[in-house]
Amino acid sequence: MADKLNQILQKQQQQILKPDKTDNIIQLVGFIIGDEEYAIPILNIVEIIKPIEFTRVPSVPDYVLGVFNIRGSVIPLIDLRRKFNLTPMNNTGDTRYIVMKGEENTAGFVIDRLTEAIRIKADRIDPAPDSIGGDKGMIYGIGKREDSMLTILKVESLLKRDF
Amino acid sequence: MDEIQEILEDFLVEAFELIEQLDQDLVELDTRPEDLELLNSIFRVAHTIKGSSSFLSFDVLTKLTHHMEDVLNKARKGELKLNEDIMDVVLESIDMMKELLYCIRDNGNDTAIGMDLDDIINRLEAVSEGKDILEDVAKEEVEEEPEEVKEPEKEDSEEDYSNMSDDEVEAEIERLLSEKKAEAKKKRAAKEEKPAKKPAKKPAQSTKASSSKPTKSAAAAPPAKKQASTLEQTIRVEVSRLDHLMNLIGELVLGKNRLLKIYDDVEERYEGEKFLEELNQVVSAISLVTTDLQIAVMKTRMLPIAKVFNKFPRMVRDLSRELGKGIELKISGEETELDKSIVEEIGDPLVHIIRNSCDHGIETGEIREQCGKDKTGLIELKAYNEGNSIVIEITDDGKGLDADLLRSKAIEKGMITEQEADSMNDREAFALIFKPAFSMAAKVTNVSGRGVGMDVVKTNIEKLNGIIEIDSEVGKGTIIKMKIPLTLAIIQALLVGVQEEYYAIPLASVSETVRISLDEIYTVEGRNVLRLRDEVLSLVRLSDIFGVKQVYEPGEYTYVVVIGLAEAKLGIIVDTLVGQEETVIKSMGDYLQGINGIAGATIRGDGGVTLIVDIASLMEMAKGLKVNIRESMQTKNKTKNSPSDYTVLIVDDSKMDRTIMKKSMEPIGISIIEASNGQEALNMLKSGEHDIDVMLIDIEMPRMDGYTLASEIRKYSRYKNLPLIAVTSRTSKADRLRGVESGMTEYITKPYSPEYLENVVRKNTKLIAE
Numbered sequence: 001m002a003d004k005l006n007q008i009l010q011k012q013q014q015q016i017l018k019p020d021k022t023d024n025i026i027q028l029v030g031f032i033i034g035d036e037e038y039a040i041p042i043l044n045i046v047e048i049i050k051p052i053e054f055t056r057v058p059s060v061p062d063y064v065l066g067v068f069n070i071r072g073s074v075i076p077l078i079d080l081r082r083k084f085n086l087t088p089m090n091n092t093g094d095t096r097y098i099v100m101k102g103e104e105n106t107a108g109f110v111i112d113r114l115t116e117a118i119r120i121k122a123d124r125i126d127p128a129p130d131s132i133g134g135d136k137g138m139i140y141g142i143g144k145r146e147d148s149m150l151t152i153l154k155v156e157s158l159l160k161r162d163f
Numbered sequence: 164m165d166e167i168q169e170i171l172e173d174f175l176v177e178a179f180e181l182i183e184q185l186d187q188d189l190v191e192l193d194t195r196p197e198d199l200e201l202l203n204s205i206f207r208v209a210h211t212i213k214g215s216s217s218f219l220s221f222d223v224l225t226k227l228t229h230h231m232e233d234v235l236n237k238a239r240k241g242e243l244k245l246n247e248d249i250m251d252v253v254l255e256s257i258d259m260m261k262e263l264l265y266c267i268r269d270n271g272n273d274t275a276i277g278m279d280l281d282d283i284i285n286r287l288e289a290v291s292e293g294k295d296i297l298e299d300v301a302k303e304e305v306e307e308e309p310e311e312v313k314e315p316e317k318e319d320s321e322e323d324y325s326n327m328s329d330d331e332v333e334a335e336i337e338r339l340l341s342e343k344k345a346e347a348k349k350k351r352a353a354k355e356e357k358p359a360k361k362p363a364k365k366p367a368q369s370t371k372a373s374s375s376k377p378t379k380s381a382a383a384a385p386p387a388k389k390q391a392s393t394l395e396q397t398i399r400v401e402v403s404r405l406d407h408l409m410n411l412i413g414e415l416v417l418g419k420n421r422l423l424k425i426y427d428d429v430e431e432r433y434e435g436e437k438f439l440e441e442l443n444q445v446v447s448a449i450s451l452v453t454t455d456l457q458i459a460v461m462k463t464r465m466l467p468i469a470k471v472f473n474k475f476p477r478m479v480r481d482l483s484r485e486l487g488k489g490i491e492l493k494i495s496g497e498e499t500e501l502d503k504s505i506v507e508e509i510g511d512p513l514v515h516i517i518r519n520s521c522d523h524g525i526e527t528g529e530i531r532e533q534c535g536k537d538k539t540g541l542i543e544l545k546a547y548n549e550g551n552s553i554v555i556e557i558t559d560d561g562k563g564l565d566a567d568l569l570r571s572k573a574i575e576k577g578m579i580t581e582q583e584a585d586s587m588n589d590r591e592a593f594a595l596i597f598k599p600a601f602s603m604a605a606k607v608t609n610v611s612g613r614g615v616g617m618d619v620v621k622t623n624i625e626k627l628n629g630i631i632e633i634d635s636e637v638g639k640g641t642i643i644k645m646k647i648p649l650t651l652a653i654i655q656a657l658l659v660g661v662q663e664e665y666y667a668i669p670l671a672s673v674s675e676t677v678r679i680s681l682d683e684i685y686t687v688e689g690r691n692v693l694r695l696r697d698e699v700l701s702l703v704r705l706s707d708i709f710g711v712k713q714v715y716e717p718g719e720y721t722y723v724v725v726i727g728l729a730e731a732k733l734g735i736i737v738d739t740l741v742g743q744e745e746t747v748i749k750s751m752g753d754y755l756q757g758i759n760g761i762a763g764a765t766i767r768g769d770g771g772v773t774l775i776v777d778i779a780s781l782m783e784m785a786k787g788l789k790v791n792i793r794e795s796m797q798t799k800n801k802t803k804n805s806p807s808d809y810t811v812l813i814v815d816d817s818k819m820d821r822t823i824m825k826k827s828m829e830p831i832g833i834s835i836i837e838a839s840n841g842q843e844a845l846n847m848l849k850s851g852e853h854d855i856d857v858m859l860i861d862i863e864m865p866r867m868d869g870y871t872l873a874s875e876i877r878k879y880s881r882y883k884n885l886p887l888i889a890v891t892s893r894t895s896k897a898d899r900l901r902g903v904e905s906g907m908t909e910y911i912t913k914p915y916s917p918e919y920l921e922n923v924v925r926k927n928t929k930l931i932a933e
Binding site: 053066068069074159 | 414417664708709710711749750751752753754755756758759760761764766770771772773774
């Protein structure tokens with residue numbers, strides 16, 4: 001009896017340990033803005049929706065497009081193209097709103113197109129180089145992939161009001 | 164430890180409730196010193212607080228209340244005749260008692276503020292002994308209250324009061340201990356579930372009420388009796404729960420609005436279907452119940468304004484003594500109910516207004532007599548409902564406000580220029596008293612005169628979206644009227660359209676809407692004003708304040724929404740009035756918190772978001788705005804000299820047809836632009852890039868046909884009179900009729916001669932061939 005119990009306990013122990021090993025794999029969602037691919041942690045995403053109607057809000061910077069209604073909550077809509085100082089573009093069939101949630105804020109972000117869900121090992125992510133770190137600290141790190149680079153964004157600073 | 168804490172909390176809640184009652188009773192006692200019932204209830208309060216505080220070993224408080232009780236007890240038994248001087252000492256000691264209670268609430272003990280009691284106790288003793296000779300006790304009167312009988316006897320028999328109070332303390336301890344035990348027992352029973360903790364407390368309280376009655380403890384009986392009667396009918400609920408409930412109702416109201424909107428759409432599409440009837444019944448039932456529910460929940464949050472009014476008799480009494488004036492306060496409508504959050508905000512402004520009335524309004528007795536007025540001044544405090552708001556009126560029969568004096572004082576202080584002062588009417592001059600640091604008092608007293616009070620009034624009322632009106636006549640008195648919305652969570656709003664955007668203006672702030680023609684707008688020193696009856700009203704365009712993109716020009720007439728906030732008024736120019744709607748204010752989150760001019764957002768019936776205007780900050784923004792409305796509204800009407808200044812828009816999907824039309828119009832020399840379908844034409848029109856004078860429209864086109872285009876164009880007031888000429892091969896009478904219905908001005912059938920087209924265009928642009 002005790003043996004059996006021990007076995008079960010060991011099994012459980014292993015099960016607990018296993019995810020520990022995979023823990024340094026980070027899951028991200030990739031998307032395109034302009035010519036570059038960016039990514040944010042999957043856990044920060046509330047949902048991804050097709051463009052819907054929004055209401056303009058006066059006296060805010062131009063990258064805040066307005067507010068929209070998502071299941072009874074009113075949340076701001078931010079155009080990442082404008083935020084990154086790229087030329088604004090009309091919505092295409094691929095345009096999506098990503099609703100991101102931080103510790104305090106929730107907001108929708110307009111992106112050009114989604115790419116894929118990405119799993120990347122933590123040690124494949126380099127911290128943001130100092131030279132571009134000045135970009136209001138929006139970059140969490142650079143993910144190196146076999147054939148490309150991935151800019152991982154800091155959700156908290158995207159959601160921080162800077163006006 | 165926890166239990167002590169709980170007992171302490173109960174004690175404090177109870178004590179504050181009792182004190183509120185006490186204040187009122189004491190002032191009433193002033194006028195009816197013989198009222199035994201009143202004296203008894205006052206005595207009970209002092210007694211209860213003494214008993215509980217000694218149990219909780221607040222020695223300072225016990226000592227104070229003990230001496231108070233001493234005086235009151237004698238008064239109650241008729242050994243002591245109450246007069247003004249005694250009342251002053253008693254009232255003062257009650258103030259000290261309050262202070263001690265606040266100290267206990269904040270610090271957990273009564274020694275933190277280190278109050279010195281010697282003086283007050285000496286005085287209390289003095290007044291109590293000063294008239295100790297009156298031994299003929301009017302016992303019969305006391306017998307009225309059976310519970311009370313024991314007490315006077317007991318206390319009669321003993322000269323040494325400290326001994327007596329010890330007995331009482333003992334009794335009290337016993338009582339509370341047994342109560343504690345009962346409570347502990349209940350707790351143990353409900354050990355597992357935490358939520359059960361709160362309800363468990365309530366039964367314990369009621370056992371206190373019921374169990375203490377049979378016990379011999381006379382000390383606890385009177386307050387217990389009082390509690391028992393209130394406990395039966397009320398439940399104490401945390402405010403946060405009510406807030407949550409209110410939020411849920413808010414969601415429900417939004418859902419209801421949505422449902423109504425959908426029903427309208429469905430009704431249109433399936434007209435005459437049988438199921439519509441049933442749907443209609445359900446929808447109306449739900450909307451009715453939702454409205455009722457909303458009112459019911461709102462009512463649970465309502466408190467009678469008496470909660471605020473109650474402290475004023477005492478305040479006015481103190482002030483009148485201090486200022487040496489005779490002042491009477493008349494209160495009416497104290498049962499009027501208001502949302503709890505508003506009741507909390509309304510107290511301070513009222514204090515300031517009443518202080519002002521006492522200090523500046525009411526004259527001294529001699530002056531009043533000279534003026535032929537009653538020697539005692541009268542201040543009336545009135546509350547009543549008016550529509551969806553509550554009105555609080557403070558009237559005094561004092562010397563009134565002198566508008567000219569106010570003007571000159573403001574000029575002296577450099578707040579306004581002489582010119583501004585001249586253009587001010589009396590009402591605007593009265594409003595000067597709300598300016599910060601403006602004071603009419605010759606000297607600063609400790610009652611008022613610092614010029615802070617009325618500024619507080621204004622700020623608080625603004626916060627509540629309220630309106631203040633002042634009316635005054637020199638020598639007759641002043642009336643200050645405050646209009647405050649009943650509740651803050653769900654508000655009635657006026658929906659207005661500005662270009663293609665919609666905004667909601669809280670209806671409580673809207674005093675009226677008027678339709679004016681542009682000619683009625685005057686410009687005075689860079690300000691746009693409108694003469695509305697006998698008032699001059701500043702005007703701003705909502706589109707200027709919010710930087711709305713000008714898609715199209717408004718017509719000759721425009722709408723003005725007159726809003727009022729606190730003492731100020733402003734006219735807001737909007738393009739359309741949509742109607743009244745129930746809105747629930749939703750925050751836009753931290754990210755968009757505190758945007759200038761926007762109070763929040765609400766979700767409309769169609770699921771879209773509409774922004775709610777923040778009247779206070781809108782008025783601020785309006786001040787900084789310098790746009791000549793009339794000019795900017797008319798600039799577009801520039802004079803056209805040559806035919807090429809005129810533009811014709813050709814809408815046709817066939818390139819060939821367009822070319823034919825162009826050729827026909829060449830002799831006029833008019834500028835020509837083209838669109839290949841209705842949608843494109845509409846967009847061109849809306850973009851405002853071209854100033855179009857006439858349109859030639861084909862009927863059959865992809866995306867949007869000519870009829871639809873015409874009716875769309877006619878929706879914009881600016882294009883009400885734009886000539887729309889249908890050019891089509893459809894010749895039937897029905898087609899022509901439809902053309903007229905959709906708003907076409909002329910109907911040309913293909914094929915046509917170039918000259919005919921040319922003439923029609925000339926006629927419509929008034930470019931007659933030379």
